[in-house]
Amino acid sequence: MDKSVRISGCKAVAEAVKAANVDVIASYPIRPYTGTMVELARMVAEGELDAEFVYAEGEHAQLSIVLGASAAGARVFTGSSGVGVTYAFETYSPIAGEFHPVQCMIGNRTLDPPGDFGSEHTEALSARDQGWIMGWAATPQEAYDNTLIYYRLGEDPSIMLPQFPCQDGYFVTHIPGPVVLADQARVREFLPAFKPARKLDPAAPVLMGPQCRPDQGAAIELARSEVMKRARVRIPQVVNEFNTVFGRSYQPFLQGYRLDDAEMVFFGQGAHTMPARLAVDKLRSQGVKAGVVQLRFMRPFPTDEVTECLSRFKVVGILENSNSFGSVYDAGPLTAEVHAALYYAEARPRILTFLAGLGGENIRLNDYIEMTRVMAEAAQAAGLKKRVFWVGFEPLTIA
């Protein structure tokens, strides 16, 4: 029987991990993802989940432990936040490049500095080029669902990639929301047991990860690129299957809200796209044709879908929850990737970037209203004298 509950994103992930019957969990505490591990520890201690719960000595060790366990054929789970994510950085390329489908939840948190407990996407995005599947949940339900979708996708024998399912610290990790916990039969139907073709087993010895030469390295990099492309093809298949089995209606890559006749849209990932929807409802009631495009996968980045979708609108306002300090237009990764996706579009919208919510600050309802107003200005203006705004620090006007 499905069960409807009201739980935090942290607990939702723990429930999904339990449903997935993982074998090895590596924990280490750091705010705000710790709650997931607390839940899992209780589940293991009380016999609800049969798994090895290994309390690692640090985040780098967490990732190393689950790497070893995955290589030995176990379904594994770990997670971190903030500087924990960057501390483990060394392990990301080996895990992805040697094709171990480790799942590492990220409960987003600012790096040091500012180091406050609020959510930024910075720490996760700093690892975006390491070859992992990466995307954001905007609600506890999405967090639960993404856990299962990512295992299925990552463990696909033709893919075998690790995954970073992300969720905003506090907004999603801590504030409870409605979640339907699936009946175990449903989960089993969607997510088979993990049975890798090759693993560490004395009965069939293999050597994993030998040294190679510079001329051999190129072929490895190409193969990694091809696998990520294959993941992009597989995602719609997996998401559609998930929808069928679990009764959801996820778009694989871009979840649109009130896009039909929209002229201006917010483009972002994760929690902030939810209040954005509510702001859009308010704006719509005033006759403003606004909408929201929620990006569900940062990696693989759905270039074609982004090109096709965003080129329909007059203005795109990027909710940029991370700063790249000196990158193109002095904005963040979303700005760079959206511009690149739209460069060859038949119709190119005007693009504004809103550095908002950094440090974990709230983006208020009024902020969305004001952002929409400046997007409307941008739609009418002859040229854009200003395109990048720090919300709450400067007037939102392009004049």
Added chain:
Amino acid sequence: MPTQDNLIEITVWYRGVVEGRLARQIAGGLADAAEREGKYVQAFENYVDLPDRVYVPCRAYARISREPIAEPYLYENHNPYIVVCTDAALVKGCNVLKGIEPGGTLIVNTSQEPETVLALLRGLPRMDLLSKVVTLDAGLAHQPYTPQGGIEGATEKASAMRTASMLMGAIAKATGVVDLKALLSGRGSDQAAIEAGYHGVKELANPEYDATAQAEPASEHGYRGAVDLIIPAPLPNTANPGHITSNYRIFRPVVDQAACTACRICWVSCPDACISVDADKDEKVRIELAYCKGCGICWEVCPRHCIAAQDEVNYTDGVVRITY
């Protein structure tokens, strides 16, 4: 063909760790001399051969050109005109003629005659491109007195080695790649040794040399197959075919089977598991020559001194030549 005209590539084959300095001085000394003559030069170690290991065949390179060197980052000298070997067993174990330029020269540091070296080359492809074999007896130059080997981008303070100087002189005489004057004028050079090498060479024209023969064009890129980072393990009691190590050998262990008591001390001391012992056989101790590195542990530890070290070059077989 080399990547540009007027580019002379010099490859120095040497034994890892124990001859790193020797190889660097030869390659570097020739390059320095050429630079004093107003040419464009490079001298460096083969990056992929580092970290070097004791006795493993390694390569150092010099490149000399009348024009700026257009492809300075190539990992190898793909078309050496001059090939130098610091001992004759390297000729036996490595494809020293790989990519050799038409009319190229092989210079070997050995007390053996050039005819012996020529015989060791037998079976190598493109013998028709090699114009001559040159030998010089510059002596052994193994100096394990400080941790050494590849310097990995750092600098090295060392006075001129006699063996290196002699070989530079020999190379200058045999090929004319640099003038003797240019070699002698280097600061800190061992002029007597250079002269001794210059005047001490023995040259032998290669009867198979064909002055009209052309080299094959080199491919632009190297390995292009798929690479799997999960590979099958070898079977127990077999060997790893991916790295055959017989070409490390300068000396090979030869067992006096009659004196041997099959105590197994050699067997247990071999880091490369190249020894099998069977007290019931006539050949009580069998050395796996395809992999034996000639480290000498076995002849050191044998309590009855049954194992002798014999010059590998005295044998025509026993080494699996690696193409590198």
Added chain:
Amino acid sequence: MPDNMKWLGAEAPTETKQGTFERIRSLRDAPSTEYYVPGHRTCAGCGPALAYRLTALAAGKNTIFAGPTGCMYVANTSYLCGPWAVPWMHTQITNGGAVISGIEAAFQAATRKGNYSGEFPNIICFAGDGGTSDIGLQALSGCMYRGHDVLFICYDNESYANTGIQTSPMTPYGANTTFTPPGSVIPEGKRQFPKDLVKMVAAGHPAVKYLATASVAYPVDLMNKVRKALAYKGPTFMHIHAPCPKGWAFPASKTIEIGKLAIETGMWTNYEIESGSVRVTHAPRKRKPVVHYVKAQGRFGHLDEDMIGCLQVFVDNKAAELGLSGAAGESAAPPAEEEN
């Protein structure tokens, strides 16, 4: 047991169970199936390669190795190949202890959940001194602390050798490495004395029931210690002295001789610790002066009398810690166990 050993291992926990193992009595009945086969780009005369071979001989078929980056990774797998006839995986130099923890956890879970029905495998991390005592120390400690059923072996060639010989915490006082070259300002080269690995692991990790030092110069002892360590349930630790012709600058044929000289001078002692009790397995009745060890290796070529004197004091203190007398010139110490 000497007074200063009291800190080693408190009461033996009740769960301790010494496993049985097949003791090798002599070279003639040593195992002969090679699981570390010929064909690796290690130095001629490589001590660590010999240590690997002996460990693999002793451990046998039901073994999984994890190899942190270092000589025993790069040299062994150049290129895209390897000499292990048992499963092996590469780890970062930082995390050998963590990766074997994960492998072990996977087999625990799989066994319990009915997904694996084989005999629980030997899980061995084979790490260099850098990957054990320095950058890998944290992962080693976490693994030993948590009580995983694994064996962590440090092959100690007393430097970061794979990168061209740089100092590690196990490099002896007075050694020339490319990061501790002797010069007018620092005439001794290496100023610090090494960490004491076995002491560190034994003192702080109550789950570890068995620790041992061994040497490639005493192969039967080494193989028996590997087997004994593997027979224990829970984490065990071995520290193997593995002379290095490249890093220590001695002729490749002298690896075993240098290993023996280390024991004869007291620069290395073979001993084991079982549930807190220390047993010396190899020590000379009368130690040779350490100058004999120093003169045999180029890495000590710059040492003067005073510096050699420092090294002698260090060696004498280490011996005293282990309850050994036998300094050069003194009378008998505990008899050495001859196993060859």
